Amino acid sequence: MGTGYKIKICGIKDLATLELCVDLQVDFVGLNFSPRSPRCITQETAETLLPLRKKTGFPKLVFLFFENSVSEIQTLSTRFQPDLVQLIRGDKFLTKELWDNLTEKKSLLPAIRIQEKVMSDEDLEPKSDLVILDSYHKDLGGGSGHSFPWEYVTSVKRPFLLAGGITPENVKTAIETVHPYGIDVASGVETNGKKDPNKIKTLVQNVRTL
Numbered sequence: 148m149g150t151g152y153k154i155k156i157c158g159i160k161d162l163a164t165l166e167l168c169v170d171l172q173v174d175f176v177g178l179n180f181s182p183r184s185p186r187c188i189t190q191e192t193a194e195t196l197l198p199l200r201k202k203t204g205f206p207k208l209v210f211l212f213f214e215n216s217v218s219e220i221q222t223l224s225t226r227f228q229p230d231l232v233q234l235i236r237g238d239k240f241l242t243k244e245l246w247d248n249l250t251e252k253k254s255l256l257p258a259i260r261i262q263e264k265v266m267s268d269e270d271l272e273p274k275s276d277l278v279i280l281d282s283y284h285k286d287l288g289g290g291s292g293h294s295f296p297w298e299y300v301t302s303v304k305r306p307f308l309l310a311g312g313i314t315p316e317n318v319k320t321a322i323e324t325v326h327p328y329g330i331d332v333a334s335g336v337e338t339n340g341k342k343d344p345n346k347i348k349t350l351v352q353n354v355r356t357l
Contacts, residue, residue: 153329158186164342176206181213231256261295268305282311315349
């Protein structure tokens with residue numbers, strides 16, 4: 148378990164979903180603090196979720212920010228010490244100083260919204276060990292539920308998580324087409340805007356049987 152293609156479940160808002168992800172031994176769990184997202188949580192909610200981090204085998208913890216203030220990013224990151232901080236390239240609220248500082252500390256997980264074929268891995272934040280390649284939506288940092296043309300990234304060699312419209316039904320095709328390091332899923336394991344335990348279980352099973 149936990150080998151092969153990596154799995155990130157993002158936008159977790161409740162303890163039951165987080166516990167399920169721990170039990171299924173997913174590789175990354177994401178908490179979303181973006182005011183633009185329907186999956187946004189508060190610091191108070193994070194306080195109720197993160198005592199679970201003491202549990203053996205807890206996944207790598209990722210905090211997602213989009214159009215948050217730099218001070219808020221710094222405050223929440225200092226308070227909770229996530230393993231990785233996911234920022235979206237092109238976020239108008241970000242500063243180069245913050246981006247470079249997190250890159251240097253190896254705690255930045257950059258998300259890049261793909262709009263055209265990637266011609267060189269050098270365009271994909273080569274100073275970071277891992278990136279997220281996601282679909283583009285002008286008002287959202289991610290979690291739109293829409294995929295981008297996977298042929299845009301079939302020549303990418305560096306490690307990346309494929310995001311954007313990944314579901315239990317299409318995850319095998321996505322992986323077999325793109326051969327990513329792993330996948331990043333938010334809306335694809337939801338029903339009526341809430342995380343669906345059966346969809347999460349099915350997605351994990353479908354990835355693990357590849």
